[in-house]
Amino acid sequence: MPKKEFPEQNQTQPGKAHKMNPEPTLMRPSYKGSDKLKDKVALVTGGDSGIGASTVLHFAKEGAHIVLVYLEETKDAQSIKAEVEQMGSKCLLIKTDLSHEVNCIHCLQACIEEYGQLNIVVNNAAMQFPQDSLLDITKKQLHKTFETNIYPYFYLTKAALEYLTEGDTIINTSSVTAYRGSEHLVDYASTKGAIVGFTRSLSAQLASKKIRVNGVAPGPIWTPLIPSSFDDISDFGQDTPLGRAGQPSEVGPAYVFLASEDNSYITGQFIHVNGGEIIGS
Numbered sequence: 219m220p221k222k223e224f225p226e227q228n229q230t231q232p233g234k235a236h237k238m239n240p241e242p243t244l245m246r247p248s249y250k251g252s253d254k255l256k257d258k259v260a261l262v263t264g265g266d267s268g269i270g271a272s273t274v275l276h277f278a279k280e281g282a283h284i285v286l287v288y289l290e291e292t293k294d295a296q297s298i299k300a301e302v303e304q305m306g307s308k309c310l311l312i313k314t315d316l317s318h319e320v321n322c323i324h325c326l327q328a329c330i331e332e333y334g335q336l337n338i339v340v341n342n343a344a345m346q347f348p349q350d351s352l353l354d355i356t357k358k359q360l361h362k363t364f365e366t367n368i369y370p371y372f373y374l375t376k377a378a379l380e381y382l383t384e385g386d387t388i389i390n391t392s393s394v395t396a397y398r399g400s401e402h403l404v405d406y407a408s409t410k411g412a413i414v415g416f417t418r419s420l421s422a423q424l425a426s427k428k429i430r431v432n433g434v435a436p437g438p439i440w441t442p443l444i445p446s447s448f449d450d451i452s453d454f455g456q457d458t459p460l461g462r463a464g465q466p467s468e469v470g471p472a473y474v475f476l477a478s479e480d481n482s483y484i485t486g487q488f489i490h491v492n493g494g495e496i497i498g499s
């Protein structure tokens with residue numbers, strides 16, 4: 219897939235709002251909630267669009283209140299907040315750049331001020347800048363990718379630990395690229411691999427506190443990240459066994475499962491929502 223250029227500062231960033239045709243489906247109309255997350259508070263990063271937005275909507279449908287953290291798409295975030303409120307849940311919007319630790323700490327402070335509790339942390343925000351050659355990955359891009367995709371997992375989770383207690387959960391967003399590599403996304407796939415190591419290590423560390431740490435490793439999912447990263451997306455997802463890209467609505471329910479009590483005996487694991495590609499480990 220031909221790439222778009224790594225953006226210089228002040229130019230459009232991948233992940234930015236992008237007119238999508240067709241519009242992604244965030245929750246299938248037939249999805250029924252059953253109070254799986256009733257009165258829990260969930261903080262979801264990158265909750266304004268794509269997989270994060272789907273997660274926010276499913277969590278709200280299951281009775282959770284939301285802290286939705288996003289980078290810059292206020293219109294997207296407001297429309298998700300409106301949907302959450304229609305379902306009878308609360309939604310606190312926080313527009314911030316999570317690559318700075320102080321901003322992650324602020325998110326936790328705002329969450330506790332608003333709700334007095336936090337039960338579910340979904341680390342999901344990310345960016346990608348495809349390059350055909352390792353030689354084209356500038357130091358600037360390398361830093362940007364790691365500062366965006368993995369450092370906030372440490373910052374935010376560190377800040378959250380003070381409030382999480384037995385039965386609470388942390389859910390991290392890796393990618394199929396962590397498991398099989400990606401020719402065009404060497405730096406991005408490296409951060410997604412780091413997220414696997416982070417998840418497994420933290421799950422071991424927090425097991426004695428009965429806090430579960432799991433993850434989702436999506437394959438090709440139709441979100442704004444895709445058209446904002448690649449010029450030609452005509453074959454996106456076609457090479458999966460199911461022969462198509464997935465919708466965010468097909469990923470959100472995996473987060474519900476991992477966040478809920480249904481998943482009381484699983485920690486340190488990933489769900490591979492990837493259209494059928496077999497993942498070895």
Ligand code: NAD
Binds near residue numbers: 269288345391
């Ligand atoms: P998306 O662009 O809709 O969502 C990503 C969001 O991250 C953005 O909306 C933005 O608000 C947020 N974000 C980016 N940088 C940020 C920063 N510095 N501070 C705060 N927020 C920031 O894309 P998506 O596809 O839904 O991506 C969600 C997750 O899914 C990412 O972790 C991505 O790596 C992962 N993923 C996506 C696919 C796919 O095919 N779409 C495949 C595998 C993994």
Ligand code: MG
Binds near residue numbers: 267291
């Ligand atoms: Mg977005």
